[in-house]
Structure formats: C-alpha cells, structure tokens
Amino acid sequence: MLTNGGNMQSKVVYSVENLNLWYGNDQALRDINLKIEKNEVTAIIGPSGCGKSTFIKTLNRMVDNIPIVRTSGKIFYHGTDIFDKSVRLEELRTTVGMVFQKPNPFPKSIFENVVYGPKIHGIRNKKQLMQIAEESLKSAALWDEVKDRLNDNAYGLSGGQQQRLCIARSLAIQPDVLLMDEPTSALDPIATNKIEELIDELKNNYTIAIVTHSMQQAARISDKTAFFLMGELIEFGDTKKIFTTPEDKRTEDYITGRFG
Amino acid sequence: MDKAVNVRDIIKKNIKSKKNVTEKIMPKVFLLSASISILTTVGIVMTLIFDSYRFFSKVPLREVFSTRLAPLNANPSFGILPLINGTILTSLIAMCVAIPVGLTAAMYLSEFASEKRRKTLKPIMEVLAGIPTIVYGFFAYSFVTPLLMRIIPSLGAKNALSPGIVMGIMIIPMVASLSEDAMSSVPNSMREGAFALGATKLEVTFKVVIPAAISGIVASFVLAISRAIGETMIVTIGSGSSKNFTFDITESMQTMTAYIVEFTSGDAGIGTTGYYSLYAVGLILFLFTLVMNLIAQYISHKYREEY
Amino acid sequence: MGYQDQLITSESEVNEKFKSIKKSPVLLNKEAWNKRMEKRIIMDKVARKIFSLSTVFALVILGILFYRIGVQSAGWLNLKFLTGNLSIFPEKAGIYGAIIGSVWLMAVVIPVTLLLGVSTAIYLEEYAKEGKFQSFIKTNISNLAGVPSVIFGLLGLAVFRRLFGLGSSILAGGLTLSLLVLPIIVVASQEAIRAVPNFLRDGAYAMGATKWTTIRTVVLPASLPGILTGCILAISRAIGETAPLVVLGIPTLILAIPESLMSDFTALPIQIYYWTLDTVLTPEYANLAAATIVVLLVVLLLMNSIAIFIRNKFQRRY
Numbered sequence: 001m002l003t004n005g006g007n008m009q010s011k012v013v014y015s016v017e018n019l020n021l022w023y024g025n026d027q028a029l030r031d032i033n034l035k036i037e038k039n040e041v042t043a044i045i046g047p048s049g050c051g052k053s054t055f056i057k058t059l060n061r062m063v064d065n066i067p068i069v070r071t072s073g074k075i076f077y078h079g080t081d082i083f084d085k086s087v088r089l090e091e092l093r094t095t096v097g098m099v100f101q102k103p104n105p106f107p108k109s110i111f112e113n114v115v116y117g118p119k120i121h122g123i124r125n126k127k128q129l130m131q132i133a134e135e136s137l138k139s140a141a142l143w144d145e146v147k148d149r150l151n152d153n154a155y156g157l158s159g160g161q162q163q164r165l166c167i168a169r170s171l172a173i174q175p176d177v178l179l180m181d182e183p184t185s186a187l188d189p190i191a192t193n194k195i196e197e198l199i200d201e202l203k204n205n206y207t208i209a210i211v212t213h214s215m216q217q218a219a220r221i222s223d224k225t226a227f228f229l230m231g232e233l234i235e236f237g238d239t240k241k242i243f244t245t246p247e248d249k250r251t252e253d254y255i256t257g258r259f260g
Numbered sequence: 261m262d263k264a265v266n267v268r269d270i271i272k273k274n275i276k277s278k279k280n281v282t283e284k285i286m287p288k289v290f291l292l293s294a295s296i297s298i299l300t301t302v303g304i305v306m307t308l309i310f311d312s313y314r315f316f317s318k319v320p321l322r323e324v325f326s327t328r329l330a331p332l333n334a335n336p337s338f339g340i341l342p343l344i345n346g347t348i349l350t351s352l353i354a355m356c357v358a359i360p361v362g363l364t365a366a367m368y369l370s371e372f373a374s375e376k377r378r379k380t381l382k383p384i385m386e387v388l389a390g391i392p393t394i395v396y397g398f399f400a401y402s403f404v405t406p407l408l409m410r411i412i413p414s415l416g417a418k419n420a421l422s423p424g425i426v427m428g429i430m431i432i433p434m435v436a437s438l439s440e441d442a443m444s445s446v447p448n449s450m451r452e453g454a455f456a457l458g459a460t461k462l463e464v465t466f467k468v469v470i471p472a473a474i475s476g477i478v479a480s481f482v483l484a485i486s487r488a489i490g491e492t493m494i495v496t497i498g499s500g501s502s503k504n505f506t507f508d509i510t511e512s513m514q515t516m517t518a519y520i521v522e523f524t525s526g527d528a529g530i531g532t533t534g535y536y537s538l539y540a541v542g543l544i545l546f547l548f549t550l551v552m553n554l555i556a557q558y559i560s561h562k563y564r565e566e567y
Numbered sequence: 568m569g570y571q572d573q574l575i576t577s578e579s580e581v582n583e584k585f586k587s588i589k590k591s592p593v594l595l596n597k598e599a600w601n602k603r604m605e606k607r608i609i610m611d612k613v614a615r616k617i618f619s620l621s622t623v624f625a626l627v628i629l630g631i632l633f634y635r636i637g638v639q640s641a642g643w644l645n646l647k648f649l650t651g652n653l654s655i656f657p658e659k660a661g662i663y664g665a666i667i668g669s670v671w672l673m674a675v676v677i678p679v680t681l682l683l684g685v686s687t688a689i690y691l692e693e694y695a696k697e698g699k700f701q702s703f704i705k706t707n708i709s710n711l712a713g714v715p716s717v718i719f720g721l722l723g724l725a726v727f728r729r730l731f732g733l734g735s736s737i738l739a740g741g742l743t744l745s746l747l748v749l750p751i752i753v754v755a756s757q758e759a760i761r762a763v764p765n766f767l768r769d770g771a772y773a774m775g776a777t778k779w780t781t782i783r784t785v786v787l788p789a790s791l792p793g794i795l796t797g798c799i800l801a802i803s804r805a806i807g808e809t810a811p812l813v814v815l816g817i818p819t820l821i822l823a824i825p826e827s828l829m830s831d832f833t834a835l836p837i838q839i840y841y842w843t844l845d846t847v848l849t850p851e852y853a854n855l856a857a858a859t860i861v862v863l864l865v866v867l868l869l870m871n872s873i874a875i876f877i878r879n880k881f882q883r884r885y
Contacts, residue, residue: 062773067696091275094775095268104766107789117774118267120784122274128265135265166770173774174268275775286779290690293683297708297753300746304718307725361621368618381622388629390867392807394836395632395860398843402853403635417847432625460611483713490715492810497843517717517810524724524814542721546714553713557706 013038013177013207014059019073021054021063028054030231032073036177036224041199041208043222043239045215047254050228052211053101056179059209060096061089094121097170101182103162105154105169110146113154113165117173132172139205140168141198160191164198171202178202180210184217196221215255219243227251308546311539318533324540327505329514331523331534338537340544342505346513347548350424350495351488353509357428358484362435363477369436370443371465382437389433397497400426405498418500418512427494431484438483442476443469479560486552490545492517516545636864639857648858652824653833657851662859664824668737668832669806671825675741676748676805681798683745684752685787688794691753692760693782712750719747720814728815735816738828743811748801755797759790792881799874803867809836835863 014036021029028051036042044052054063061082063069074081082092094117105113114133115123123129133150137143142164146157154165163183170178180199184192199208199221212218218225219239226236227248235242235251246252316324319338326339365385369378405422409415415422446469454464470477500512501522514522523538651661687708695701723743733739763786771781787794817837825832842856 060773062769065769065772088275090775090777091272092775093773094271094275098773100766100769100773102766104770106767106770106785116771116784118271120771120774120776120780121271122278123265123267123270131265132267169770169774172267173271174266271775280777283777283779286782287690287694290686290694293686294690294695294704296683297687297704297711297749300722300749301707301711303726304714304722307722308718311725361624364618364621365625368615368622372615372618373622381626384626384629385622387871388625390803390871391632392809392836392863392867394807394809394839394843395636395864398839398853398856398860399632399635401843402639402846402857403631429625429628436622436625460607462611462614463607465614486713490713490717492715492717493840496810497840517715520717520721521810521813524720524816530729539721539725542718546718549713549715550710553710557709 011038012036013078014209015076017074017076019055019058019075020071021051021058022070023066024068028231029058032233034226034233034236036207036209038207039203039205040223041203041210041221042224042226043218044209044211044226044228045213045218045254046228046234048213049230051231052228053181055228056181056209056211057098059177059179060093060098062093062098064089094173095175096177096179097173097175098179099163099166099170099181099183102186103159103166105157105162105165107153107155109151110154110157110165111150114168114172116169121173136168136172137165139171139202140164141194141201142168158191160187160194163187163191163195167195167198167202175206177207177209180208182211182213185213192217215243227254229254304546308539308543311536312543315533315536315540318536329503329505331537336533338533338540339505340516340541342503343514343516343519343541344544345505345507346420346495346499347489347515347517347545349507349509349513350420350427350499350515351485353421353424354428354431354488354491355481355485357425358431358435358488359481361428362432362480362484363439365432365436366439366443366477367465367470370440371461371469382440385433385436388430389437391430393430393491393493394497396426396430397423397493397495400494400498412510415510416500416512418498418502420499420509420511420513423494423498424509426498427488427491430491430494431487434487435480435484438480439473439477442473442480445476446472475559475562479556482552482556482559486549486556489552490517490549492521496521516541516548520545633864636857636860639854640861643854644858644861648855649862653838657849657855660855662835662838662862665833665835665838665859666862667824668834668837671737671828671830671832672741672744672834673802673806675738675828676745677798677802679742679745680749680752680801680805681794684749684797684801685756685794687749687753688756688760689782689787692757693778693786708750708753712754715810716747716808717810717814719743720811722746723811723815733829735818735831736829737825737832740812740815740817740832740834741828743815744805744808747808747811748805751801751804752794752797755800756790756794759793759797760786762793763789792877795877796874799870799877803870806866806870807836807863809840812837813840835859835866839863 012035014034016032016034016036019029019032020027032055044056046052057063058071059075059082063071071083075083077092077096080087106116108116111133114136115129118129118132123132134143134147137146142161145161146152146165149156154162157165163186167178167183184195187195196217199210202208203223210218210222222239224237225239225242227234227242227246227250229250235246235248242251243255246255315338323338324340326337327341328337328339329342330337369381373381400423404426405415405417405419408419408422412421450468450472451464454468459467495515496518499515499518501514501518502512503514504511506513519541520538523534648661649666650663651659653662653664654660687704691701691704695704720743723739723746727733727739727742728735731739733742767785767789768781771785776784812834817833818831823830839856839859842852842859846853846856
C-alpha cells in the first residue's frame, strides 16, 4: 500500500533511481536519477522524442497501458516503490493526477466531467458532489465562466476552457501531485497564459511536474528544470541555473536554440 | 487546504475496501459471450455433420451423385445433382444480372458521378439491399414471371429464370457497393498520372482503376455468388419444387435451399432418410458458401492494396 | 510488396497503352490524331451514359417494386386488416397475430443480441490480446456472417427445437434469429468501440479508473450511438427473415395470439410466404401478401430513419 511505509510530510515526493524503460527492444529512458520536491514545479524539457513524455507517464504508470513496455529501476513515491506489487495502480493514480497534451474532457456535461473521479470512487451524495465540483472548478479558475451552464456538454467549451476543465477534473479527487504533459501545446497564447497563471497558483497546494516543449514556459513557471536528450537526463537543477549557467554543453546548445 | 469534503480520505477508504471482484469477473463474462459465436459455428458444423453422417450411412454415394431425386417416392432416390444444378443455374442467371449492372454502377459512382450525386444514389442503392428477400420472392412470382411470360410464352409459372433475375437485382447493391469501395480506395495520384497523359475517364477507369482495384472487385463477385447460392426465399417461391434434372431455365427446378425449406415444412418425420437428407443438403450448401467466403477473404487479404 | 507490384503493373500498363499514342504518327499526321481523339471522347461519353443508366436501373426496379406492391395492396390495407385475425377468407383476414408475433420475436432478439453482441465486441476490442485466438474469433464471426440463413434454420431445428425441446415457440424462433444477426451487431459495436479515441480512455485511467470502470463510464457511453445503429440494422434484418423460421417449422395457420415466450406464433414474413404460396388457389391472397409487405416495409423504413437520426444527431467529432 502506498501510504503505509511512506511519509507524506517528507520534502521529497518522487525519488527516481536508475530508471530504464524499453519499448520492445528500443530503449527510451536510460538510467534516470532525479528527485521531485513538494510544492515545486519541475519542468521537463528536451527535443521531441527525447523521452520526456514517456518519463512523466511512468510517474503514474500510464505506460503500463502499452503492452510492449518494460522497465527497470525504482521510482519511490513518498518512500514507496510504485513498481512494487503491493501498490495498486488505481490508488497511485488517485494521488497523482494527470493532464494531457490535448484537452480530453469526456463527452458528458461539464458537471459530470468534474465529478467523474469522485463518482467512480464511490461518492454518490449529490450535495457533496456539488461542493466538490464548485471547489475544483474554482481551483482551476473556471468556475466564473461555467457556473451557469454546468449541465452543458463539455465540448461546447473553448480549447483553453476544456484544458482547465481537465485540470479541475484532476483536482476533484484531491491529488497530491499533478503531472502535466505539454498542457498548453494545443492552445493559443492567451489560453496558455491563463494555464500558466493557474499553475503558479496551484503550486501552493500541489507538487507539479510539467513536460513542455517551450523553454520560455519552463523558465517562466518552473522551480527546477530537467533536460532530457535521447532518453538520458543530461542536466537537472534549479531553473535559474539551468537557463543562465548550464553545466553541460548540450544543455546550453539546446537552450540557446542551436538544435532541437 | 480547507476542503468541505475530504475526497482524498473517502477515496482511499473506498479503494481499500473494494475487492475488485467485477474487475476479475467481467473479462470472463465477455470471453464467454465471445465464445458463443464459436459455439454457434461448432453447433452448425456438428449438427450438419452428425445428421449427414446418418444420411450417408444409409444412402450409397452412387445414388447421392445421381440425377434422380424422389425422396417421397415408394422407391425413394436421393440424387443431389438436380439440386446442385438448380442452385448453379439460378446463381448463374443472378450473376449475369448482378455483375454487369453492379460493376458498371460501381464505375459510375466511383469514377463518373459527382460527389453530390454519389451521396444521394448510394443510400438509395442500400435501400435495395435492405429489402427482405421474401419481398423479392413475392415480386418475382407476382410481377417478373407474368412479365416474362409475355416475352417467352412457354415459360412456366414456376421457373428458374425469373427468380434468377430477381436474385441478381437483389445482389446488385452488394456488388456495386463492395466494388465501389475497392475503386474509391485507389489513390488519386494513380489516376492523375494517366490523366496527365491525356487519357479519358473511361480509359483511366479501365486501365488504371480497375487493375488496381481488381482484388476487391473479384472478392465482391465471389461474395455475391456465395450470397446467391445461399439465397432461399426468392427461389423457393419463384422456382418451385420440381426435382427434374434439366438445363432449361424456363422450367421449374429446385435449389438446395428450396429443398431444405420444402422438406422441413412438415413432410419428413424425424428419423426418416428424407429428414436426414436435409442435413446432407445443408452440409453441402454450407461447404459451398464457406469455400466461397474463404476464397473472397483470401483474395482480398492476399492482394490487398496498401497504397 | 503486393501493392508495389500492383503499382508497377498498372503504371506500366498505362505506359503500354500510351506508347501507341506516343509512337503513333502524332506529329506527322494531325488528322489521324484528331480523329482518334474524337473517337475516344465519344466512347467516354457513351460509357458515362451506360454506366449512369445501370445505376438508374437499380433505382427504377426499386420504384417498380414499390409501385406494384402499393397497387396490389391498395384497398386491402386498412384498420381491419391490421387488427383482424387470420382467416381463410381473404376479405376477413387480418394480420394482428403476425404483428404481435413479430413484436414478440424482437423482444427476444433485441436483448439477446445486444447483450451477446456488445460483450463480444468489448472482449475483442478491449480485452483480447492481439494474437491467434482473437483473430480466430474474428474470422469465425466474419464467416458466420456469410452462412446462409437457411442453415441457421437447420441449427435452430436441431438444437433449439429438438435438443432443448423448445418446439416451434417464440423462444426457439427468437434465439435462432439472434444467432443469425449476431455478427451484424458484433461488427457494428466493434467499429463503434474502436472509434472511441484512446485519449478518452487515458483520461479515465489517469483518474484511477479500472479497466471495467473505464469501459462502463467512458467507452460504452461514447460508442452507444454506433452500437444502437448496429442494433437497429440487426433488427431490421431479423424482422424480415423468413427462411430460418420456415425451416424451424412454424405452423401454417395460427389463429391464437401469442401470449408467452413458449407460445406458437406466426410472423409478418411467414404470413407473406404462405399467402404467396397459396395465390394459386386464392388469387386474393396476393393482395393480402402485398398489404403485409407494405406493413413490413413501413416498419423497416421507420427503423432505418431512426438509425439515420441517431447517427446524425450523435455523430461526434473528437
């Protein structure tokens, strides 16, 4: 079980140790070591195909859905190895929320989308669900825009609103960590800006790991940055340091736009 | 964080208490359902083989492959050739209607018709495919046969020609739609190559599109034949139950399917050779259509165009 | 490699065809070229006419069929016909019993095929690992779809009627028809389930949903329109099927209205069949058959309209 051995109060949320991952015979992640700390935003950057998306999907074991994936190494979440047999996938995923590249609300009403998680995990009380919906939508800075049309189909919302709805949906089960896989890549600059503001707000209560293809975004919103290249973690440290005085030549090349 | 509802704790409690029984049972339930389709096939094959075996153990093979079919005669004979002959003849007539009309209609829809016209014509064709066969049977008997009698006075009220034609009409949409699918999936770049050389649409259709789509087209023909062989009500009503071995399509003749319908409608009691002959005919019919379907699948798999 | 060959042969064929043009004395003899060109264009136009005619031919037949049946049923199709009982006197005959019989049949076919069909599709699309067993089931289903309906009648006769002792009851007929249309609903449901994009499933998994919860709360609701459309198609096939029921041995003249699953029954297509057979004796039976056909066709038309409505209304672009 996830919480038995772990200490929820510890500063380190995720501790990744010697993580390797293969798609069939192709190695996608090589010997990754890194720590994600509480109430920080950790940005993961790198050129496409560098394994950054795969990495973040390993943190809540979404990669398990791909049959050909094999892993080795350990990922400690509050001290418990998430690959351990005693860990229930479902429980892990309720404590670690995820927001995807493309907004993926369900073809249901806005309300039904937000309370999806609580509902499938057994909360049936209408009043409670309503409270959860309001809180989550407020946390996702969407409440004022949708409070009068909670029963409308989620597909009527704009792309940015849909993405915030997906964030609200994740928040509704009160996770501890939010994983975001390029959450703004399908959005226009204004919507992107809103999400970034929201992330800044959310980090007070949540630990956030965000994959992004935009270096400016990483620089703007993150506390720590990890630079991935060809499945390897090249450099990891304070965002400021990475963007001003990177230690590795390849990091510098990438940040200054010499490749990728 | 101050939350009105502590979702975290409720969920944690619920997940722990959940035993996940449904999670384990559901896949098994679905597997069970999926195996019903296999059971159906097994059931079909078993009943056909089981009861055919009783038939073949009673009737010598030489009699089976004779042209005399008289199951209810005092001196019964179970020659299957008249039935096979009737089946093949009616199917041939059907193909003579369905293939030319179906293929040219497919060529029109895929190569000549405007997008708008295609979108109105195709659904109407599909209506034709959705009409129950009993309706076609009625149509053959009460309209097509009397009409043909005016042209061919010697035509019997029950004959092979009229149900054959109507069966062909019934199959047109099938040939047209499957061939059209095959032709539409030929990429435009191939057509453009020929158009750039100054070819007309007709030339492009025959020299580029049809050769490229030939496997899909042939597969549609084979499926159509299989459909004609297995078609029951049209021939039962239109072609009658004469068990003569004849090649004269103006006469009544019986197909395998019509024989099965005639016999189960009450004449043969369980346990008689006549009753088991049903299953023997059914088995042969099943094999005929199965082989056709497998051929069609083989053609479209083996020569599938992957543009 | 198949397509490459195809490509090359067809292209070389094109070249072959136009070699004659290229090498023909185009530049030397403009007149011959023009003449040829004219001929080709005329051929093209003639072909277009012929091809469009054969498309129209099918539609004309459809028109004649509807017209003939309309004419033959005129005057016979009235309320008394719809609510009356069967009779050997054409003027008194009605098809109430057949309508109720068909309704009862569908009351068996709909739940059975929906349950079996959708769960088979769920198994194939969501649970089965890609491999021999899965492709075996798929091949099996596509072959079942090609088995003549009369064979299903023999299966029903041997299994449901003889082995299970269900007689010529509604249950026996309904189960036989269910097996017959099962492939239709399986294939339609498979397509509908496959059309649900994976990112919706991921959304549910990421919330800690289990596989079955994901299917139940996301996949099935999203694929429901497609499944319903398939279901309606399957029912429209089943409601017009005659051969399997005749083979099952449905009695010719049923005067009682069916009351339970175990009742003997008659259905619309069967009634059409027997009346058509007996037109030799009583010509008016042809009118009765035509009138019954109109009823059957109207039901089919209604169902197809519903299917189209569902498809248009719930068609979703993700």
